[in-house]
Amino acid sequence: MRRVDVSLVGFGVVGKGLARLLLTRREWLQEQRGLDIRLVSVASARAGCIYAEDGLDIAGLLALAEQRRPLTELAHTQYFSSTLAGIEAFKSDILVEATGTNLRDGEPGLSHIRAALSRGQHVVTANKGPVALAGIELLQLARQNGVQLRMESTVMAGTPVLSTALEGMAGAQISAARGIVNGTTNYILSAMAEGRDYAEVLADAQARGYAEADPTADVEGYDAVAKAMILSTLLFQQPLGAEQVARTGITGVTREQVQHASEAGKRIKLIASVRRMSGGEVEARVEPVELPLIDPLAHVVGAMNALTLESETLSSVTVIGPGAGSIETGQGLLADILAIAGV
Template sequence: MNIAFIGFGGVGQALADILHERKELLKQEYGLDTNVVAVSDVMKGAVYDPKGLDIPHLLETAREHGSVEGYEHAQEYGWDSLQTIKESNADLIVEVTFTDVKTGQPAIDHCVAAFENGKSVVTTNKGPIALKLDELQKLANDNNCFLGFEGTVMSGTPALRLPKTTLMGNEIEEVVGILNGTTNYILTEMEKGLSFDDALQQAQEFGYAEADPTSDVEGYDVRYKTAILSRYIMNEPIDALEIPCQGISHITQEMIQEALEYGQRWKLLARVKKTAEGIEAVVQPERVNIEHPLAGVQGATNAILYECDLSGPIMLTGAGAGLKETGFALLIDIIHGHQANHKNSYIAR
């Protein structure tokens, strides 16, 4: 399998590390022989060799010089993303660019170009999946390609694949999740006595929160993940911007302590529920009883609870972020894409 990276930041480099470290294991266990042939990154430049790039040399060049164009003995340099997708001999595109979640660009254009050229895609970008899943999946199917997006909701924790495989046969009536590690970390620290501002600052110092934390603390990040859950798990498309959304920036220390006095904890929750009138979805902070399974999820950990009619409630916890974890999510998709022989079990309606 020849692979091209479109975007080569921390996540892309983490996956490249994994592919190098696990190359023999992937061959032996899954019959998957990976060969990285191209990288195109708007900041780090581009390099292409149809015979394959030496991953340790590629990573050393990117990390030491901030550019992949110092890589020696490649066939081509300087290709932009679309040229790399169209003209390289890659079978699969790893799409991990910096993408505007509100528009899904440039990742949507990258996916479309890949499928139109008969190339499969794995991505961790939420925007294209929340906004255009049906269209992208149909285009992938029409061109006998695979679209993998496990990492869009809970990084390396298989929040999407679990209900579609292990929980098959169940009617999933509701999905409730803590889908943002930054906000869960802040709320956990506030229980220890920190103010919202101090907890946020600490989250930024530890790398859990961005310099501009708006998307996290106002719930926007979770809203797009909720739209993906609704479409993929519940088979009901919802416009992400129509999902009622409230963040945690108004939560005070007094509110935290009052909840604790009543045996409750504040959690920022995503809910997607089947009702007689259709699907209801919401993102909002809620007071959760201590006995509730999600109440015990602390720090930057994510968790998701599936309410199933046959098996009862099933909860999955794990890291919702992290370079290696997100790289692993891409690896999951690559393996499944290989096993599916470029056919996806999900068919867009």
């Protein structure tokens, strides 16, 4: 039985999703993969960092979180006042960075990832900010220190789109990627296709938890812009600034436009696209597009996500699946952990 020690930074919706999977899949991972994954530390901005060399009681952690009690109440743990202090005090095999996304400067996740990679620690992240803003730098830092940086969950949660592009399509030269990478906007546009108004559907999406109280990042396309930046970095090794991605959100899309598209045999979707041009530069866009019904993306409805990859050997490969959710995003993190473990 091989042991892998994991440190988790961020114990919100995503972090708890991974913790639940590590708890519920523990026996299966041991029996089928010969792997004993132990969560040895958890850190958050509010609680600091707790550590146990032999592994934390995950069930106890989740119970404390459910009761909104401090994680420091967990027995038999060491305490560090800050996340960075905990990262520097001990070294686990893999750091999982699951703090909230900050698209302004990538912090605090960027500092967490830099610190871990610099000391020879593998990193798995669900945090879009650091990868969108400094992906090339972080990947170079990982190579310099002989470790891996994996980020499946940053684009389509647990749906394996990055591993499909980088590993499943190894040897294929990808020339373009385009897709629906924001579930909130796809839910809204899908409902509008049924004849409902934007304002009504947005309120419904907020009530269902698909949209935040302030939905700007989703409906104005900023979340999709960050994912386009990540795709450009990973597929083409070309970093982009947010200002280099042409952006139009869905707030200007009317019910009449959606109905007119439907009458013409088309559906409006918010599409993020990156394409390598003949001169080597990358064109990136986020915008509502009328798609013909022969396009597989036209049939992706509700909060689902999808990405179509184009290459010279496989002309078109489309991956469809959930793009958000606690367990769904946790699955992406777990898949990356297993990839690093080599099982």
